[in-house]
Amino acid sequence: MSIEERFLKYISFDTQSDPQSSTTPSSMKQLELGKYLVEEMKKIGIEDAHLDQSGIVYGTIPANSDHGKVIGFVAHMDTSPDASGQNVKPQIIRDYQGTTITLNQEKELYLDPHEFPELLNVIHHDLITTDGTTLLGADDKAGVAIIMSMAEHLYHHPEIKHNDIKIAFTPDEEVGRGTENFDVEAFHADYAYTIDGGNIAEIEYENFNAFSAVVEITGKSIHPGSAKNAMINSIRIAQEFDAMLPVHARPEYTEGYEGFNHLENIQGKCEKTVMEYIIRNHDLILAKKQCQDFENIAAFLNQKYGYPMVKVTIEQSYLNMREHIEQHMYIVENAMAAMKECGIEPYAVPIRGGTDGANLTYMGLPCPNLGTGGYNFHGPFEYVSLTMMKKQVEVLLKIIERNEVI
Numbered sequence: 001m002s003i004e005e006r007f008l009k010y011i012s013f014d015t016q017s018d019p020q021s022s023t024t025p026s027s028m029k030q031l032e033l034g035k036y037l038v039e040e041m042k043k044i045g046i047e048d049a050h051l052d053q054s055g056i057v058y059g060t061i062p063a064n065s066d067h068g069k070v071i072g073f074v075a076h077m078d079t080s081p082d083a084s085g086q087n088v089k090p091q092i093i094r095d096y097q098g099t100t101i102t103l104n105q106e107k108e109l110y111l112d113p114h115e116f117p118e119l120l121n122v123i124h125h126d127l128i129t130t131d132g133t134t135l136l137g138a139d140d141k142a143g144v145a146i147i148m149s150m151a152e153h154l155y156h157h158p159e160i161k162h163n164d165i166k167i168a169f170t171p172d173e174e175v176g177r178g179t180e181n182f183d184v185e186a187f188h189a190d191y192a193y194t195i196d197g198g199n200i201a202e203i204e205y206e207n208f209n210a211f212s213a214v215v216e217i218t219g220k221s222i223h224p225g226s227a228k229n230a231m232i233n234s235i236r237i238a239q240e241f242d243a244m245l246p247v248h249a250r251p252e253y254t255e256g257y258e259g260f261n262h263l264e265n266i267q268g269k270c271e272k273t274v275m276e277y278i279i280r281n282h283d284l285i286l287a288k289k290q291c292q293d294f295e296n297i298a299a300f301l302n303q304k305y306g307y308p309m310v311k312v313t314i315e316q317s318y319l320n321m322r323e324h325i326e327q328h329m330y331i332v333e334n335a336m337a338a339m340k341e342c343g344i345e346p347y348a349v350p351i352r353g354g355t356d357g358a359n360l361t362y363m364g365l366p367c368p369n370l371g372t373g374g375y376n377f378h379g380p381f382e383y384v385s386l387t388m389m390k391k392q393v394e395v396l397l398k399i400i401e402r403n404e405v406i
């Protein structure tokens, strides 16, 4: 089966995950794709392919040599809850000429290179787009298709010598639960790559250090008619608190390696106001300093008003994988060298978020992220370069071959 047929088959499954659900996986429809993949893996020759009780697909391409490390490849099967993934109607554009693509005439949805300049990187590529009514699902079924095509190639080419190669397809990445039940020990890889990014020239091994802060403010509610010198309106104190945080450290003013504090939610009455923030920085010392700002402002306000009116609760969400990856830089270097051998000029980009790979890294499986050739994830403007997907299969094979030289 070609990678194109494979990808088109996978996106015909609706695998949207559900952030409201507490079941595992969060939506049962994800299991349908999981079962299909297990069957396909068995047909390719992956005898131990199976779907475990949490909805994760695992499989091993057995070693035909004992040299090199055991490498894992991971992609996710679910699609984002932000847009429908049901009844996806893909459009295929051969040899893209750099012009505006009409996604949906009726809805007036277009992929215009002026609006989406990344389109200029994929001129003469074959592209797959949506019809404007759903997302495409390249995030991350393009990753699944790339890994499956890599596996099939290895079975057809036993002359490529390799150690065990481990494969996993996870549910629920889009709702932040992709690694919740991942069995790192049973997976038994020395390191792995998630295949879940954009341009295939990119490699990602740095992500945010992430904390959350809940700020609870207790005011003094008094009938407004007799409030003089007695009422303390917690909503006003919340405004005062927020105004003391640095204005430029807001998401809308930051990019690259700049961290931020983001006020996600605020609910309040005179008596009590609760604010929820997320705190992000690639640098752990700076992230902790941002957390300290919250504590300092609370202490200041408590002193100013003379009673413990502000309570701050900070929790750690996830950490930057960089310091762990840096102890095994050959994982990044090997991938970059493989890309160069395939004619790609690689570059590293800091992720302004977290990844399943970051979680896996902290669970003991170092795991940077590689691209798929997909763009504009999570909505109707999503598209993928088939040309890049094919190239990424070559890169993965090269990573496996190069593993021998380490």
Ligand SMILES: [Zn+2]
Residues within 6 Å of the ligand: 076, 139, 140, 173, 196
């Ligand atoms: Zn993804």
